[in-house]
Amino acid sequence: MFSLDRNSPLPLADQIEQRLRGLLASAQLPPGARLSSIRQLASQLGVSPNTVVIAYDRLVGAGLIDSRGTAGFYVAEGPADAMPDAVRVEAGEEQEAVWLAQQANDQRSGVLLASSGALPATWLEDAVPAAAVQRGLARSHLGMASRCPPQGLPELRERIAAMLRGQGMAVDASRVLTTYGGTQAIDLICRALLRPGDAVAVETPGYFLLFDRLRQAGVNIVPVPRRHDGIDLDALDAACTEHRPRLLFLQSVLHNPTGWGSTAANLHRVLMLAQRHGFLIAEDDVQGHFHPGTPTRLAQLSGLDRVIYYSSFCKALSPALRLGYLAAEPALVKALLREKIVSVLTTGALSEFVLLEVLSAGRWRKHLDRLQQRLSAARVAATRQLREAGVLLEHPGEGGLFLWGAVPVGVEVDGVVKEAFRRGILLVRGATFAADGAPDPHIRFNVAFSQQPRLSQYLQEQLGVAASAQAALDRARGPRAPVGAAR
Numbered sequence: 001m002f003s004l005d006r007n008s009p010l011p012l013a014d015q016i017e018q019r020l021r022g023l024l025a026s027a028q029l030p031p032g033a034r035l036s037s038i039r040q041l042a043s044q045l046g047v048s049p050n051t052v053v054i055a056y057d058r059l060v061g062a063g064l065i066d067s068r069g070t071a072g073f074y075v076a077e078g079p080a081d082a083m084p085d086a087v088r089v090e091a092g093e094e095q096e097a098v099w100l101a102q103q104a105n106d107q108r109s110g111v112l113l114a115s116s117g118a119l120p121a122t123w124l125e126d127a128v129p130a131a132a133v134q135r136g137l138a139r140s141h142l143g144m145a146s147r148c149p150p151q152g153l154p155e156l157r158e159r160i161a162a163m164l165r166g167q168g169m170a171v172d173a174s175r176v177l178t179t180y181g182g183t184q185a186i187d188l189i190c191r192a193l194l195r196p197g198d199a200v201a202v203e204t205p206g207y208f209l210l211f212d213r214l215r216q217a218g219v220n221i222v223p224v225p226r227r228h229d230g231i232d233l234d235a236l237d238a239a240c241t242e243h244r245p246r247l248l249f250l251q252s253v254l255h256n257p258t259g260w261g262s263t264a265a266n267l268h269r270v271l272m273l274a275q276r277h278g279f280l281i282a283e284d285d286v287q288g289h290f291h292p293g294t295p296t297r298l299a300q301l302s303g304l305d306r307v308i309y310y311s312s313f314c315k316a317l318s319p320a321l322r323l324g325y326l327a328a329e330p331a332l333v334k335a336l337l338r339e340k341i342v343s344v345l346t347t348g349a350l351s352e353f354v355l356l357e358v359l360s361a362g363r364w365r366k367h368l369d370r371l372q373q374r375l376s377a378a379r380v381a382a383t384r385q386l387r388e389a390g391v392l393l394e395h396p397g398e399g400g401l402f403l404w405g406a407v408p409v410g411v412e413v414d415g416v417v418k419e420a421f422r423r424g425i426l427l428v429r430g431a432t433f434a435a436d437g438a439p440d441p442h443i444r445f446n447v448a449f450s451q452q453p454r455l456s457q458y459l460q461e462q463l464g465v466a467a468s469a470q471a472a473l474d475r476a477r478g479p480r481a482p483v484g485a486a487r
Helices: 012-025 039-047 048-062 078-086 099-106 129-137 154-166 181-193 208-215 233-243 266-276 298-304 328-341 349-360 365-387 414-422 451-477
Strands: 066-067 073-075 176-179 199-204 220-227 245-250 280-286 307-312 326-327 402-406 442-446
Touching: 012 039, 012 048, 039 048, 048 066, 048 451, 073 154, 073 199, 073 451, 078 451, 099 451, 154 176, 154 349, 176 181, 176 328, 181 208, 181 280, 181 328, 199 208, 199 233, 208 220, 208 245, 233 266, 245 266, 245 307, 266 298, 266 414, 280 298, 298 307, 307 402, 326 328, 349 365, 365 402, 365 451, 414 451
Parallel strands: 199 220, 199 245, 245 280, 280 307
Antiparallel strands: 066 073, 176 326, 307 326, 402 442
8 A cells, every 4th residue: 555664753653644644635545445454554564553543543533534343444425424414413502511422422523522531433443342242142042032130140240249359349249230331320329319409519520411410300519629639628528517418429530520539548538528427429430440550449448338339331341332330238239229120120131241251251351451551652642742732731640531631821711612613623621520610721631532633733723822912912011020029
């Protein structure tokens, strides 16, 4: 197809991207044409598959090619893709929580999901091979006529419990309940434990769909500031004294949207406050699979006393399986199981059998290792490019998917976000993650997509113009008096 210059200072991934852009521009690769697979092109060019992945990911982000899962990569069809959008139903208003969730999952061609909460499809397409689906289905002699127990397949729950015990949690299969991802775990907790008028403490910033679900439940949302080392303990204590919350939702590991962690000392104090004020804690660990080390979790420290722990395989393994899980004391599991039966009856047997096969075959751990290596490299590249573009990253976090970056003083973040979407870049402003909707100069960045030159070029343009305007304003005002000078 083409050759690479090994003596060029231009990285090999950049060379591949440029060569493919040239072939696309000259129509040598026509719309709808299938590209070489990652492994095929890597073998032809004598490079690592990851080098090809970087180039393909950039072209997907630029809207020039489409990833179609196991079917491979294809040249984007161009204007023909606009027709479905003409009849597309929008679930909410721009930058509103439900609208943002829709944008991330619609995966429209040409839109760079720079603030998405998901990984690129290319990072997940080999995680659950077709053979694993076949072997999973073969685990049941009833095949597609199989039913799934509402609590989840016993063998799968035991696998999940063993995984949690490996993280230091005292859990057996009887304390595990499978769910349709972390979002359903939140829904079941709200259904089982909350009544209109209850007070519920939440971290701010925090997960925006949680806030919408709590508003549906008619509860009194009590925002508590999130710091880079954990929830603000003094503010939590004061909120508990004033509002007597029934429940606290907390993300102890790789907090969404900031990527921050929690110290063990902070989590110990949270448990002490829970004991003193009598509230339960719902610990969201959906992002925890992306942590490169061995973080401390509330469920580990508490032995599930006053803690409902939940997580998901959707983000790190497969959105197609839509499977998550929660762990709690038996009395709480019983209440949550009743709500699951009433709302959806049970999760799908096929998904549970496939997940059981993946966990049993040892693919999960190997897949996570590869993901963490990719995320680590992406964080380095995204951090450098965002800082060069003028984004302020005061606390980059411990790892994982997100960077929490602020625009410079004088820049209107809403304008940056709206103009980005007009140009096919999805950014999410900080106010969307605020429990009370308060203005916030931050943007959540997904490191996997924020490596794209298209994003850094846009931000340099937007933030550079604002910085120049601020400098001109400062010059017009004249020199400022030194601090402490007489007036």
